[in-house]
Amino acid sequence: MPVVLKLFPRKYVIPDDGGLPGPARSQARSPRSGRAEEFDRLVGDHTPRLYRLVRRFASDRSEAEALVQETWLRAWRAFAEVDASRPLFPWLARIATNAARDSWRKRSPLSFADLGEQAETLEDDLVGPEPSRERGELLDRLALGVRQLRPEYRLVIALRYDAGFSYKETAKALSIPVNTVRTHLRRAKSALRSWLEVEDARLDG
Incomplete structure (x- = not known):
């Protein structure tokens, strides 16, 4: 059957x-x-x-x-x-x-500018004392921003935050070193922060 x-x-x-x-x-x-x-x-x-x-x-x-x-x-x-x-x-x-x-x-990878090693996290932007409409809007924008990232960054973000994998579990799932997972996360967060700044400037303009 x-x-x-x-x-x-x-x-x-x-x-x-x-x-x-x-x-x-x-x-x-x-x-x-x-x-x-x-x-x-x-x-x-x-x-x-x-x-x-x-x-x-x-x-x-x-x-x-x-x-x-x-x-x-x-x-x-x-x-x-x-x-x-x-x-x-x-x-x-x-x-x-x-x-x-x-x-x-099987297809050409997405292009994305090279990103520096140092990056601030987005935690302060995401975590507030109470759920709010502004926080919800930010999360929606971040979801859109994630789709602009390089494929390997999107995978790490998805496994670490959506699936709740530890660094070690993420590394095992992707067959990469734990330090590479951390680097991808730093660069992904840096890219997202830059993307948000560009979007803010575009909307304000």
């Missing part, structure tokens, strides 16, 4: 063999009870959060939906390897980041 992914307004069908040839087909089947039924439940449980994560580093909604679909396809193929005693979402997040990087390798 094929798996039907109920994602967004559409449905995507994954064959029983996961689209894999020959002996690899056996790896596409889950050892868990319920198999397709359980996988379908997991899709329903995790797709909203997965989409929010992917939307942070995808260039637009269409790319985000395609990456979520690819993530679940890869997850189905590797479902037999999942440790049921561990949280599932970190595993899905790693699959999503790998799918994104594979996609970006």
